[in-house]
């Protein structure tokens with residue numbers, strides 16, 4: 411059975427490609443999902459793609475990932491900067507966690523510079539546009555080698 415990586419996306423990312431293309435680009439979340447699935451398959455993994463605007467739902471998905479996923483790629487969006495609940499849930503997950511931001515959060519407002527999730531992440535990718543998701547899948551394959 412292939413290794414399942416779950417890709418979790420936080421609030422407003424359902425609008426990717428539909429609003430503010432100058433910050434987030436033109437690709438939609440469906441485009442990103444297709445790209446991640448193809449790449450994961452080519453690397454001997456499978457990919458589950460999830461998006462929610464609700465913190466509790468994201469926490470439930472992280473907890474559920476303990477049962478079936480070997481790694482988590484997460485763009486917690488605005489919850490990156492506020493949510494100790496998501497951080498605590500990620501601490502209960504044993505596999506690698508990679509954090510992705512489409513924009514370079516360090517080039518933006520100071521309230522985006524700190525991410526609670528980064529305290530748990532093996533790596534953080536920011537400012538590479540939606541390509542950051544593919545980079546995270548690639549890195550996940552390396553981290554999972556031999557597992």
Ligand code: CA2
Nearest residue numbers: 422425426429430487488511512513522
């Ligand atoms: O750069 C990222 O990926 C962010 O996680 C995106 C979040 C923001 O709060 C973080 O600071 C950085 C916002 C996601 C909103 O996504 C939209 C996409 C298109 C149009 C409007 C919002």
